[in-house]
Amino acid sequence: EDQVTQSPEALRLQEGESSSLNCSYTVSGLRGLFWYRQDPGKGPEFLFTLYSAGEEKEKERLKATLTKKESFLHITAPKPEDSATYLCAPFLSGNTGKLIFGQGTTLQVKP
Amino acid sequence: GAGVSQSPSNKVTEKGKDVELRCDPISGHTALYWYRQRLGQGLEFLIYFQGNSAPDKSGLPSDRFSAERTGESVSTLTIQRTQQEDSAVYLCASSPYRVVGTEAFFGQGTRLTVV
Numbered sequence: 001e002d003q004v005t006q007s008p009e010a011l012r013l014q015e016g017e018s019s020s021l022n023c024s025y026t027v028s029g030l031r032g033l034f035w036y037r038q039d040p041g042k043g044p045e046f047l048f049t050l051y052s053a054g055e056e057k058e059k060e061r062l063k064a065t066l067t068k069k070e071s072f073l074h075i076t077a078p079k080p081e082d083s084a085t086y087l088c089a090p091f092l093s094g095n096t097g098k099l100i101f102g103q104g105t106t107l108q109v110k111p
Numbered sequence: 112g113a114g115v116s117q118s119p120s121n122k123v124t125e126k127g128k129d130v131e132l133r134c135d136p137i138s139g140h141t142a143l144y145w146y147r148q149r150l151g152q153g154l155e156f157l158i159y160f161q162g163n164s165a166p167d168k169s170g171l172p173s174d175r176f177s178a179e180r181t182g183e184s185v186s187t188l189t190i191q192r193t194q195q196e197d198s199a200v201y202l203c204a205s206s207p208y209r210v211v212g213t214e215a216f217f218g219q220g221t222r223l224t225v226v
Contacts, residue, residue, distance in 0.1 A: 034214055043115075043217030045217070098169075102153060
């Protein structure tokens with residue numbers, strides 16, 4: 001059965017304190033992975049698509065990387081506005097577009 | 112531009128009643144997803160529509176749950192004989208799905224409370 005695990009479940013950082021979030025998965029036919037951000041009371045917002053091991057994508061203070069078995073979301077010098085829940089979802093090759101999300105990491109950045 | 116629209120934004124219903132939740136996807140998006148998110152939990156996949164293909168219903172938790180989609184437009188998620196454990200935010204997403212790896216765009220969700 002396909003599984004997606006994110007760690008840690010919750011992370012509290014001081015403003016400027018860099019860290020990484022992990023997304024690990026056991027899926028058949030991995031084609032790539034999405035990262036999303038979800039603010040309280042809102043739907044998830046798309047951040048990145050990663051397709052191949054070794055690929056990196058950056059957006060402001062966020063950098064996402066991908067290996068064959070896991071992905072990392074690195075947050076450099078975070079600000080309070082980066083506080084949110086970060087979700088990952090691997091996607092598979094073939095015709096299925098079904099997305100299974102991890103449980104998310106809730107990040108709180110304190111000023 | 113217009114995003115994914117869900118209605119109602121909030122719904123309170125009595126246990127045992129039926130409810131219908133509506134999703135208007137982004138125009139031209141062939142793929143449509145429904146997810147359930149309980150308080151403090153992750154996204155639980157419910158159902159996936161892609162064009163004229165048979166929907167993937169593998170996430171529907173019981174036969175009280177059903178969903179329909181008219182062509183490539185609006186979708187409705189129906190929950191019959193609601194139970195308190197059905198209380199959650201129901202999220203809809205759509206995607207143009209031109210190739211595998213095309214991202215999905217989410218609506219704001221419908222918060223369902225069963226009392």
